[in-house]
Amino acid sequence: MEQTVKLAMPERSQEQAARKAAEEKAGMEKKFDIKKLNLFYGAFQALIDVDMEIYANRVTALIGPSGCGKSTFLRTLNRMNDLIEGIRIEGSIQFDGQEIYDRSYDLITLRKKVGMVFQKPNPFPKSIYENIVYGPRIHGEKDKTKLDAIVERTLKEVALWDEVKDRLDRSATGLSGGQQQRLCIARCLAVEPEVVLMDEPTSALDPVATSKIEGLLEQLSEKYTIVIVTHNMQQAGRVSDYTSFFLSGKVIETDLTEKIFSNPSNKKTEDYITGRFG
Numbered sequence: 390m391e392q393t394v395k396l397a398m399p400e401r402s403q404e405q406a407a408r409k410a411a412e413e414k415a416g417m418e419k420k421f422d423i424k425k426l427n428l429f430y431g432a433f434q435a436l437i438d439v440d441m442e443i444y445a446n447r448v449t450a451l452i453g454p455s456g457c458g459k460s461t462f463l464r465t466l467n468r469m470n471d472l473i474e475g476i477r478i479e480g481s482i483q484f485d486g487q488e489i490y491d492r493s494y495d496l497i498t499l500r501k502k503v504g505m506v507f508q509k510p511n512p513f514p515k516s517i518y519e520n521i522v523y524g525p526r527i528h529g530e531k532d533k534t535k536l537d538a539i540v541e542r543t544l545k546e547v548a549l550w551d552e553v554k555d556r557l558d559r560s561a562t563g564l565s566g567g568q569q570q571r572l573c574i575a576r577c578l579a580v581e582p583e584v585v586l587m588d589e590p591t592s593a594l595d596p597v598a599t600s601k602i603e604g605l606l607e608q609l610s611e612k613y614t615i616v617i618v619t620h621n622m623q624q625a626g627r628v629s630d631y632t633s634f635f636l637s638g639k640v641i642e643t644d645l646t647e648k649i650f651s652n653p654s655n656k657k658t659e660d661y662i663t664g665r666f667g
């Protein structure tokens with residue numbers, strides 16, 4: 390399938406984009422700083438010398454063909470891979486300047502600060518309300534007024550409040566797929582994370598539900614740092630500030646999204662985004 394996703398961009402604005410990128414990078418807060426990350430599943434190396442900076446309050450999209458390591462990489466950011474047997478991780482991942490793979494790093498704090506939303510909506514078989522207060526309760530919040538406020542805040546953040554405010558006590562599994570996914574995002578936001586990792590969060594949704602979630606991302610990035618894996622090039626182009634292209638376990642390039650989609654530095658990136666392979 391030959392698809393063209395190049396954004397029409399005159400030469401001068403490409404230069405401007407490059408300058409803007411340099412300026413932005415210079416002044417921006419790094420949420421994650423990843424250096425020489427190597428990850429092995431037994432004898433198989435799934436990530437090879439990955440270097441990446443993830444900026445605060447920006448949306449970073451991870452793209453690349455199936456099996457190139459996007460999910461593996463995403464899961465290293467909140468140590469979700471830890472329990473996989475035979476896994477070995479080398480290199481450095483700093484979150485707010487601290488090594489998250491250091492023994493002394495507190496995993497509970499990490500998971501609270503770095504939340505995750507999965508491909509398939511996975512609400513608990515509980516009420517809408519209970520889904521959202523689950524995390525805050527685990528972290529010790531008992532005050533009903535505060536929990537109510539969290540429910541309202543997060544459901545508003547994901548633009549679900551108006552649809553469900555009169556049925557908070559009903560089962561979350563009765564919601565549509567798109568509503569369930571917004572609920573899962575709300576559940577993730579309920580513990581006030583700093584970063585939200587999303588692994589193909591819209592791939593199981595119809596175009597209307599997808600566009601609702603895409604619309605949310607820009608607003609959410611005012612408050613949160615977002616890293617999203619997507620196979621949808623148009624989606625990466627629409628929602629992200631930065632895009633990182635993965636291929637066979639390596640990061641080929643990371644740059645401003647408009648640069649990646651108009652004038653990538655590497656030929657392999659261009660081949661992928663124009664649909665020549667992958």
Ligand SMILES: Nc1ncnc2c1ncn2[C@@H]1O[C@H](COP(=O)(O)OP(=O)(O)OP(=O)(O)O)[C@@H](O)[C@H]1O
Pocket residue numbers: 430433435453454455456457458459460461462473
């Ligand atoms: N738990 C595991 N044990 C062994 N190998 C694994 C495991 N998880 C992933 N892999 C392998 O690591 C490589 C990267 O997988 P990963 O799921 O990160 O790719 P991906 O880019 O997310 O692919 P997709 O786009 O299909 O989701 C693949 O070759 C995969 O088979």
Ligand SMILES: [Mg+2]
Pocket residue numbers: 459460461588618
């Ligand atoms: Mg994946």
